[in-house]
Amino acid sequence: MQTANRLNGIGEYYFSAKLREIEELNKAGKAVINLGIGSPDLPPHPEVIRVLQEAAAQPENHAYQGYKGIPQLRKAMADWYQRAYGVELNPDTEVLPLIGSKEGIMHICMTYLNEGDIALIPDPGYPTYASAVKLAGGIPLTYELNAESNWQPDFEAIEQQLTPKVKLMWVNYPHMPTGQLPEASFFEKLIAFGKKKNILICHDNPYSFILNDHPVSLLSLPGAKDTVLELNSLSKSHNMAGWRVGILAGNAQRIQEVLTFKSNMDSGMFKPLQLAAAKALSLGKEWHDTLNAQYRERQVKVFQLMDQLGCTYDPHQAGMFVWAAIPAEYESGFELSDKILHEASVFITPGGIFGKGGNQYIRISLCSPVERFEQALRRIKATEKV
Numbered sequence: 001m002q003t004a005n006r007l008n009g010i011g012e013y014y015f016s017a018k019l020r021e022i023e024e025l026n027k028a029g030k031a032v033i034n035l036g037i038g039s040p041d042l043p044p045h046p047e048v049i050r051v052l053q054e055a056a057a058q059p060e061n062h063a064y065q066g067y068k069g070i071p072q073l074r075k076a077m078a079d080w081y082q083r084a085y086g087v088e089l090n091p092d093t094e095v096l097p098l099i100g101s102k103e104g105i106m107h108i109c110m111t112y113l114n115e116g117d118i119a120l121i122p123d124p125g126y127p128t129y130a131s132a133v134k135l136a137g138g139i140p141l142t143y144e145l146n147a148e149s150n151w152q153p154d155f156e157a158i159e160q161q162l163t164p165k166v167k168l169m170w171v172n173y174p175h176m177p178t179g180q181l182p183e184a185s186f187f188e189k190l191i192a193f194g195k196k197k198n199i200l201i202c203h204d205n206p207y208s209f210i211l212n213d214h215p216v217s218l219l220s221l222p223g224a225k226d227t228v229l230e231l232n233s234l235s236k237s238h239n240m241a242g243w244r245v246g247i248l249a250g251n252a253q254r255i256q257e258v259l260t261f262k263s264n265m266d267s268g269m270f271k272p273l274q275l276a277a278a279k280a281l282s283l284g285k286e287w288h289d290t291l292n293a294q295y296r297e298r299q300v301k302v303f304q305l306m307d308q309l310g311c312t313y314d315p316h317q318a319g320m321f322v323w324a325a326i327p328a329e330y331e332s333g334f335e336l337s338d339k340i341l342h343e344a345s346v347f348i349t350p351g352g353i354f355g356k357g358g359n360q361y362i363r364i365s366l367c368s369p370v371e372r373f374e375q376a377l378r379r380i381k382a383t384e385k386v
Helices: 015-027 045-056 071-085 101-112 129-137 154-157 184-197 252-262 273-282 284-308 333-344 370-385
Strands: 095-100 118-123 140-144 168-169 200-204 228-233 246-249 321-325 362-364
Touching: 045 273, 071 095, 095 101, 095 252, 101 129, 101 168, 101 200, 101 228, 101 246, 101 252, 118 273, 129 140, 129 184, 140 154, 154 184, 168 184, 184 200, 246 252, 273 333, 284 321, 284 362, 284 370, 333 362, 333 370
Parallel strands: 118 140, 118 168, 168 200, 200 228
Antiparallel strands: 095 246, 228 246, 321 362
């Protein structure tokens, strides 16, 4: 039995394969310190867990749920957007709960891309954008980002690549993996570009509350709903990565179109999860302040680790990673990553997994306690003394 053609050119996700390698090293007694994946190690707020436990104890909460999510969750999402971003959303028509925002990336591609249609993909960028486009039968067309342009697209260069087949443009600010924050003028240009070229702008916005004092939604700009769908997530902002709760926001027509596809793919989210997510979204600014205080402490340690490796970085980047350029003596981030893994038993993500624009970079996740970063630093220093 052969696999479907849609899997041609779709490789196994990098971290899936790398974790197997790390597992083998651990079996050999290496005790690898994994600083690669951005999975929050801190728990959700205790009240969120309490709501989940109490709701799960109620027999009536175990039935199938509606495809649009329960009204309490949709209202909590709309209220959160209003408080956090100043964006007004109709909870009945302009919000769609997702089983994780990664699911939403696939839903959008399946909803709007026909065979041979093109989607613009950032390089460097989240690898799932390109994979989802290919699985939907579309063609990913990368647009280059670099430090000289503050990791923002060159619209004039993109226009030269456009054809009528270009239907979507994936963007992500605060940008992953670089941590670049958006500029208001850039968002204005982005919306104008989408309208002018009749391209749906798909903004993936899960990092706006991490080490960022001024969270912004692309939907907060005038006219954005005409051309923008925005994904958001509780994974990073509320330490709920394994809970799989995402948000899709946009105008009513777009939401209904995506729901047409989504309703054929799942049967709704577990109601206690939805109730707990609604509680999480009601948390005030003090929750994010407490969370970010811990991330700032960790970021200082990661900066020290990057300094030890001779890397250079922007100290003002946002999100739960540190992105840094490697020293000139290394051919690529893969070379430096493998050297550290096999000599110091510390895993750091090579930037090249996010596209060729990341080849000269590495990325460290902030999702480990301070003591673990200190341990990693000691190991790296020890290898340099040998």
